Amino acid sequence: MTAARTVSLVARRELAARLRTRSFVFGTVLSALVLAGFVLTQSAVFDDRHRETIGLNGQAIAVSAQLVEEARQVGRDVRTVEVTDLADGRARVADGRLDALVSGAPAALTVLVSSGLDDELRGVLNGLVRQQVLRGQLAALEDPTGLDVDGLLRNVAEAHVTVRTLSSPDPHRDERHAVALVVVALLYLGFLLYGSLVAQGVVAERFGGVAEFLWPVVRPGQQLGGKVAGLGLAGLVQLLVVGAVGLLVALATKVLVSTGVAVAAFVWGLVWYLLGFLLYATVFAAVGVRVSRQEDVQAALTPVTVVLLVAFAFGFALLSQDPSGLLTVVLSLVPPLSPLIMPGRLALGAVPVWQVLLSLVATVAVIAVLVRISTRLYRKALTN
The missing domain is CATH 3.40.190 (D-Maltodextrin-Binding Protein; domain 2)
Structure with a gap:
């Protein structure tokens, strides 16, 4: 059995197991309802009156x-x-x-x-x-x-x-602003939820003996890769459902009048979800393999969740107050902030191609390094 097929089998197992859980169905429905409610009250929540x-x-x-x-x-x-x-x-x-x-x-x-x-x-x-x-x-x-x-x-x-x-007015400015903040919030929740599930799954397999049982046919790297891929696809399914519901409600209620703005932001959000999830999931997995007791999982994950929270807070604040500022541009190019800030900037309007490419390349490079580190730590944890 080839390595790719093995990873695919593990990923399908994780995806099927996740999609069948009540928590997934309940979380998806609840998230869709919350987003729909947000869209319906958008004019009140995103009242941009400020001093x-x-x-x-x-x-x-x-x-x-x-x-x-x-x-x-x-x-x-x-x-x-x-x-x-x-x-x-x-x-x-x-x-x-x-x-x-x-x-x-x-x-x-x-x-x-x-x-x-x-x-x-x-x-x-x-x-x-x-x-x-x-x-x-x-x-x-x-x-x-x-x-x-x-x-x-x-x-x-x-x-x-x-x-x-000084420049031509953007008739869709308010729409872009609202969509950008929604995209950033959804990505943050996806990274946090499914990244934590990766860490918890790694710990459960280590202490439950599942990884050792699969050792003869599934190598540690394949097992970890399949788990990350499966949970990532489950998160993608949830994001697709929630995003589609929010988009349809926004268009039906005329909160959004420009389909192109919302669809482009949604597509870029999916792209950055995949990259951002891989980045954060590998970090969560690396933390999970270092946990010595299942009871210590949440405490061990605190530094990672804090970094993710800071990235979200920075992204949300900068996109709200200074979306075109130098600090916003610089941070959107630097992982681990780019998976949250760059899709927000793309939703707000045109971003130079070189900046998008630079952020993509930098994120992929960091993911490659983190994957190697996480795989090595996972293999070492199983053999000790």
Whole structure:
């Protein structure tokens, strides 16, 4: 029997055993329901209202207090800062230090944003401009009895803020952001759950005598490879089911209007699940073979789960707050963070091909090293 066939048999045994368990069925159904519920409440959970910093230049500084108050009336937390140099303000908008830069006379405001101005803030600024136009026209009246009401109302209605952008707005930005965070969360749960199952299975086989029983026909490396492959496929099945349910619910409820955005993110999520699972599963397996008692499994796995949690927390925070920042880019290229951060970046938009390739190559290289180490430790543990 060839090594590949042996690994395949072990993998099929692990996969069949896992798919038949009640915990798998219950976990899959529960995860799908949770994701569906998340999608239905997405607008509330992923409310991206946060404290916004708006720069004011020149005469626009006069509307600072009014801007803060009007924004508060619509539920926006706005902080204003004075910007003396327009070039500096433009640079601060480009690198994200300012959410917007407002300049010009109060009755003819111009706002500079990175890619687009949301409707609420646009409404606030339009309201300020119209108030200033109305005050200016009323102040210019010499004879109130000759007031042209229709003309005055027309001038006020036509007044609006001028919006300039540094780049073309992405109409699917909010969708991409929500999908990216969902993908990262699902990957984290998959790595944690099925990586732990690999470690627990390794320990159970060692102390249950299963590995020694199979020794004459299945070598340690084949046994470990089959176990990792089988559990990884079980996790892939669960991810496919949960992801498909979430995608269908999102499209049916119009939470997502762009099928391409969601499908592309889902496909990349599957690719990175396979790579990330292999990476973390080999680490979990290496920890499992070093455990001297079954009771010590959870304690031994704590350092690995902490690393995974830190990777998830970093990925979630960076993708939420600074998805295009230098730190996000660098960490997305470095295993063990890349299996969580890179698929999130891909869901958010275009990533340079060289960065995707570099992260893939680096992850595969680390997996190759970890597989050799885990196999050696597993063989040594069984022969001692």
